[in-house]
Amino acid sequence: xxxxxxxxxxxxxxxxxxxxxxxxxxxxxxxxxxxxxxxxxxxxxxxxxxxxxxxxxxxxxxxxxxxxxxxxxxxxxxxxxxxxxxxxxxxxxxxxxxxxxxxxxxxxxxxxxxxxxxxxxxxxxxxxxxxxxxxxxxxxxxxxxxxxxxxxxxxxxxxxxxxxxxxxxxxxxxxxxxxxxxxxxxxxxxxxxxxxxxxxxxxxxxxxxxxxxxxxxxxxxxxxxxxxxxxxxxxxxxxxxxxxxxxxxxxxxxxxxxxxxxxxxxxxxxxxxxxxxxxxxxxxxxxxxxxx
Numbered sequence: 001x002x003x004x005x006x007x008x009x010x011x012x013x014x015x016x017x018x019x020x021x022x023x024x025x026x027x028x029x030x031x032x033x034x035x036x037x038x039x040x041x042x043x044x045x046x047x048x049x050x051x052x053x054x055x056x057x058x059x060x061x062x063x064x065x066x067x068x069x070x071x072x073x074x075x076x077x078x079x080x081x082x083x084x085x086x087x088x089x090x091x092x093x094x095x096x097x098x099x100x101x102x103x104x105x106x107x108x109x110x111x112x113x114x115x116x117x118x119x120x121x122x123x124x125x126x127x128x129x130x131x132x133x134x135x136x137x138x139x140x141x142x143x144x145x146x147x148x149x150x151x152x153x154x155x156x157x158x159x160x161x162x163x164x165x166x167x168x169x170x171x172x173x174x175x176x177x178x179x180x181x182x183x184x185x186x187x188x189x190x191x192x193x194x195x196x197x198x199x200x201x202x203x204x205x206x207x208x209x210x211x212x213x214x215x216x217x218x219x220x221x222x223x224x225x226x227x228x229x230x231x232x233x234x235x236x237x238x239x240x241x242x243x244x245x246x247x248x249x250x251x252x253x254x255x256x257x258x259x260x261x262x263x264x265x266x267x268x269x270x271x272x273x274x275x276x277x278x279x280x281x282x283x284x285x286x287x288x289x290x291x292x
Contacts, residue, residue, distance in 0.1 A: 148240030
């Protein structure tokens with residue numbers, strides 16, 4: 001749901017929160033039918049042994065979220081300069097579950113760790129990585145999304161590609177010096193790796209038939225497959241690759257290390273979103289072609 005201002009107030013106690021600052025609707029999946037959108041689901045990233053007991057939130061007096069406006073489809077400005085995205089709707093849902101009035105502020109990505117440490121913000125939904133440096137001062141919530149590596153091939157070549165053989169003798173395009181290029185080099189040594197300076201050049205080579213497949217971020221590739229020329233020529237082939245060494249540990253909320261009360265509350269809200277299907281609903285809304 002898009003919103004209009006840089007700072008938003010979510011007040012779930014009013015019940016009308018869903019209409020708050022709702023100025024227009026935005027649909028990423030312009031080329032995907034409703035039936036096609038329901039053919040994929042979000043994997044379960046949560047430990048089934050986790051208890052869903054609501055923590056004590058009596059001492060919470062509201063939550064201050066921060067994120068950027070350049071992280072589509074998680075947080076971005078649409079063609080009318082309205083703020084929308086997966087993380088915007090997630091923040092709204094967290095506030096509803098925890099029955100908290102919340103603010104959301106758009107900031108520069110590099111400023112976020114300091115804002116959390118200095119108590120100028122409570123929760124970041126901006127894709128901060130769990131680096132050793134940040135783990136000294138920040139805690140991270142349950143993982144709610146992972147971005148796998150995926151192969152894409154031309155539809156007329158799919159039947160001739162065999163992932164189970166390690167793509168032997170297959171010309172696979174990657175972006176040079178990327179985690180995806182390193183994965184191909186280390187795990188598919190029998191393939192014929194072809195490195196490109198830019199993702200656009202890699203995709204153009206696939207469309208032109210100069211290579212057999214490409215390997216990259218499922219997030220970026222899924223949106224390319226939802227528009228021309230990707231939608232007309234190509235598709236995912238094989239399954240997702242989730243090795244954290246190459247593709248990270250996934251997305252989670254970042255919170256100051258001394259705010260365990262907020263961490264527990266956010267973890268509870270995320271687990272409830274998983275259990276009630278709210279996370280899957282967000283996934284289907286913002287990822288018209290499944291990442292997995």
